Amino acid sequence: MFLQFIRHRNKAWIKLLSILLLWLSLCTLLLMHYGLQFPSALIDSTIFSLLLLLGFMLLENIFRFYLPTKSNVILVFILPFILSLVILFLGDFLIKWGIPEAFFNAEFLNSIFIIRGFIILLIFTAYSLMLNFQGKLEEQAAAEDREIKMQQMAKEAELYQLRQQLQPHFLFNSLNSISALVKAKPEKAREMVLQLSDFLRGTIQKEANKWIKVEDEISFLNLFADIEKVRFGHRLQVNFKVEEGIREFKLPHLMVQPLLENAIKHSLYGLTGEVTIQVNLKKREKNLEVVIKNPFDPQAGQVKGAGFGLEAVRRRLFLIFGRYDLLKTNAVSQQFTVELLIPQLS
Template sequence: MFLQFIRHQKKAWIKLIAISITWTSLCTLLLMHYGLNLEGALLDSIIFSLLFLLGFMLLENIFRFYIPTKGNKILVFILPLFLSVIVLYSGDFLVKWTIPDALINTDFLHSIFVVRGFIILLIFTAYSLMLNFQGKLEEQVAAEDREVKMQQMVKESELYQLRQQLQPHFLFNSLNSISALVKMQPDKAREMVLQLSDFLRGTIQKEANKWITVQEEISFLKLFTDIEKVRFGHRLQVNFKVESGIEEMKLPHLMVQPLLENAIKHSLYGLTGEVIIQVDFRKREKNLEIIITNPFDPKAGQAKGSGFGLEAVRRRLFLIFGRYDLLKTNASAQQFTVELLIPQLS
């Protein structure tokens, strides 16, 4: 990084020297064209070129740290005017002081004094306007960058809050089940506590890593379903089907679990007998598609709840991908289906 900075500075100085030599040479030729000899024209050009360079550096340092506001726009024109007067009179004095009378034409210098001053003013004003415009652009870019970062921070904060809400949502249900099992079936209660411990440990370990592979997600979901089976016994069966070759595709952590929890809750409500839930992972073009299918009886009504699971997932998808079309639901006479599409970031 340091070497790149040195090379950049070196290139900048080479460009500056080349521009200065070109400008001085052109000024020398112009003055020679109007009657000055080579030595006088060259010295005159060098003096004014150095004063120009100092003026440019002064303007650049001023506008680098201060961009005039609407009330101070006049400074963009006053500073070049003030600087032009200083450069014009200083240059005229230095030319007459350093160049011998034999090498200069005093009448010619007097005749071009006003014209030279006007040209100096035009150049400094143009450079001042350019620096001011560049500063406004840099401010705009910086403001947009801050806005993007602020929006990203808001998204990250909301995503974190959603994740923190999702975990207690499942945890409270599990603790209620453990409480119910403690007296009637203590062995199952103990089993569920151990499984819940493993589940929460895996959740905490994945907290820093927002994206996990399909293989990791399925292991996580199987642990979750094992806990649910302790709650609901033989009535619950969850089948996972994974298309070959997609095990390393990735998805955000805790994206499928609330959907599966929602499917379990609504499947067991109002239905008797065994409940089979199907979870399919497959590739759809370049994206990962997850389809959760559960039995559904609309006549039995709906399980009590706020619908937090679906809404949380839908909100997380929008915050991550900026899209509302990645989660779809479909309810038929006896089946409820959730289709989840996860775009792959790489």
């Protein structure tokens, strides 16, 4: 505490010197009140004040490097007791050696010897208890900080794993489609390879930047939709509707793409004919809301609960925001709706 005050505060020496001078003055006046002359009182106060200061520094250095546990907590009281005895006898010796005989009052010094020792013991014991209490608080704070950092590292590791799972999930589907198109429609296969290359290049470049603008996310979604259109031809239509004033909003990268992929999969694999998927991005209070609507066949059993994409997005939302209510799904008649709410971090 004493050393920390010196290290971490501006002009600490000036404040400390002021406190010492005030303490020294009060002690000198107190001794003069009980009969000592000014020179003797000043020397007495100076010697014991300096010894107390050294004792504080010694205790602080001891408890900074060694904090007693429950089994040896008695050290919190033994060390101040030993230090009090050393300072009491050392101070008494220095006073008798430093005060001129003309101002020496042996009877007075002997009369206050025990009282002085008791006061020094109380001061050192109180300071020792304060140091240990502070040390316990610092240890607890450090443990909580380590726990928070470990939890954060675990979250980041899980988020990274989810991102790594989402990309291959889409990549494998695209490669299977390319493989099917190579012989039947080589030009379409080439087009899809180029689009897939652009898409993956963009995701890799954005890997370090976890949050991107809505405008950038829409570009990725358009590129992804174009890739899917090569796979499914005229059957697939994806309509984007972006509300004015939200293009500067931000969201975690690859948060919407798994939901769109899930909508495409459950629409086209369960229905025949053309399929239109609506993607609406709008402002909801101060947050970003993404609504994806796709048709589905309830009898086909394609949309039943949440697929991998939904679960991955839901887990990412919880790891980032700590909430489970940001992703909602609703199946009414032949339309499946996903509502995604992205809080905007200030």
